[in-house]
Amino acid sequence: MKIVVCIKQVPDTNEVKLDPKTGTLIRDGVPSIINHDDKNALEEAIKLKDKYQNVHITVLTMGPPQADVALREALAMGADRAILVSDRAFAGSDTWATARTIAAAVRKIGEYDLIFCGRQAIDGDTAQVGPQLAEYLNLPQVTYVKHLEINGEKVTVERALEDGYEVLETTLPCLLTTIKELNEPRYANVRGIFDAYKEKTVEMWTANDIKIAADQTGLNASPTNVKQTFTPSPKGQGTILCGCDKDTICELMCKLQEKHII
Numbered sequence: 001m002k003i004v005v006c007i008k009q010v011p012d013t014n015e016v017k018l019d020p021k022t023g024t025l026i027r028d029g030v031p032s033i034i035n036h037d038d039k040n041a042l043e044e045a046i047k048l049k050d051k052y053q054n055v056h057i058t059v060l061t062m063g064p065p066q067a068d069v070a071l072r073e074a075l076a077m078g079a080d081r082a083i084l085v086s087d088r089a090f091a092g093s094d095t096w097a098t099a100r101t102i103a104a105a106v107r108k109i110g111e112y113d114l115i116f117c118g119r120q121a122i123d124g125d126t127a128q129v130g131p132q133l134a135e136y137l138n139l140p141q142v143t144y145v146k147h148l149e150i151n152g153e154k155v156t157v158e159r160a161l162e163d164g165y166e167v168l169e170t171t172l173p174c175l176l177t178t179i180k181e182l183n184e185p186r187y188a189n190v191r192g193i194f195d196a197y198k199e200k201t202v203e204m205w206t207a208n209d210i211k212i213a214a215d216q217t218g219l220n221a222s223p224t225n226v227k228q229t230f231t232p233s234p235k236g237q238g239t240i241l242c243g244c245d246k247d248t249i250c251e252l253m254c255k256l257q258e259k260h261i262i
C-alpha cells in the first residue's frame with residue numbers, strides 16, 4: 001500500500017502573539033512545528049506500516065526551504081520518502097492554489113492508495129486543503145476521522161460529529177483527514193533522527209518539476225482576499241452558579257432561556 005501524508009510546517013501558536021496595533025502575527029523568534037493533526041495523520045500511516053507488509057509512506061509538504069526540518073522529523077518518526085514542494089512561484093497561494101499545487105505534486109508521485117491530511121492547520125485554520133485536494137484528484141474523501149480499519153480495498157472509518165460519530169465505508173484509493181482523537185503520535189527515537197539527517201534525503205520539487213502552470217499557483221491564482229485581520233476582544237467573565245437546589249436550577253434555566261439557548 002502506498003500512502004501519501006500531507007504535512008504543513010506551522011508556527012507554534014502557543015508561542016505566537018498578535019500585534020494589537022497592526023493585527024498581524026508576530027512571527028519573530030517563534031519556533032516552527034509539524035501541524036498537530038498532521039502528526040496524527042503520519043502516526044496512523046506508520047501504524048499501518050507496522051501492521052501490514054509493503055506499506056510505503058511518502059510525506060509531502062509545500063513550503064519554504066525551512067520546511068525541510070518538518071520533513072526530517074517525519075522521516076525520523078518512520079516515513080520512507082520526503083518531498084518538499086518549494087518555489088517562489090507558490091508565494092501568496094490561498095487554499096485553492098495550495099491544494100492545486102499539492103495535487104500536481106501528488107500526480108507526479110503517481111501511485112498512491114491512501115492520502116492523509118490533517119483536518120486543519122493551526123495557523124491558516126480553514127480545513128479546506130484536504131477536501132479541495134480530494135476534489136482535484138477526483139478521490140472519495142472522509143473528513144474528521146477518529147478511527148480507521150482497512151480490510152483489502154475496503155476502508156471503514158469513524159467520523160467525528162459534534163454529538164457523536166458516524167461509521168462510513170469507502171474504498172481505496174481515497175483521502176482521509178485526521179483529528180487528534182485518532183491516535184497518540186510517537187516520538188522519533190535517536191536512531192530515527194540520526195538516519196533522517198545522515199542516511200535519508202529530502203527531495204526538492206519546483207513548479208517546473210510538478211508541471212504546474214503559472215496561472216494555477218501563487219498569488220495570481222488565489223481568489224481569496226483578506227480584507228481585515230483583528231484580535232477579538234476578550235470575552236466577559238462567566239457566571240458561576242453554585243449548588244443544585246431548586247432556586248439555583250431555576251436561575252440557570254432563566255439565564256439559558258434569556259440567551260435563547262433553550
Ligand SMILES: Cc1cc2nc3c(=O)[nH]c(=O)nc-3n(C[C@H](O)[C@H](O)[C@H](O)COP(=O)(O)OP(=O)(O)OC[C@H]3O[C@@H](n4cnc5c(N)ncnc54)[C@H](O)[C@@H]3O)c2cc1C
Pocket residue numbers: 006007008035037038060061062063091092093094095096098099102116117118119120121122123124125126127128129130222224225226
Ligand atoms: C489571500 C491569501 C494569501 C496567502 N498568502 C500566503 C503567503 O504568501 N505565504 C504563506 O505561507 N501562506 C499564505 N497564505 C496561507 C495559505 O493559503 C495557507 O497556509 C494554505 O493554503 C493552507 O491553508 P490552511 O492553513 O488553512 O490549511 P488547512 O486547509 O486548515 O489544512 C488542512 C490540511 O491540509 C494539509 N496542508 C495544508 N497546507 C499544506 C501545505 N502547505 N503542504 C502540505 N500539506 C498542507 C495538511 O495536512 C493540513 O492539516 C495565504 C492565504 C490567503 C487566504
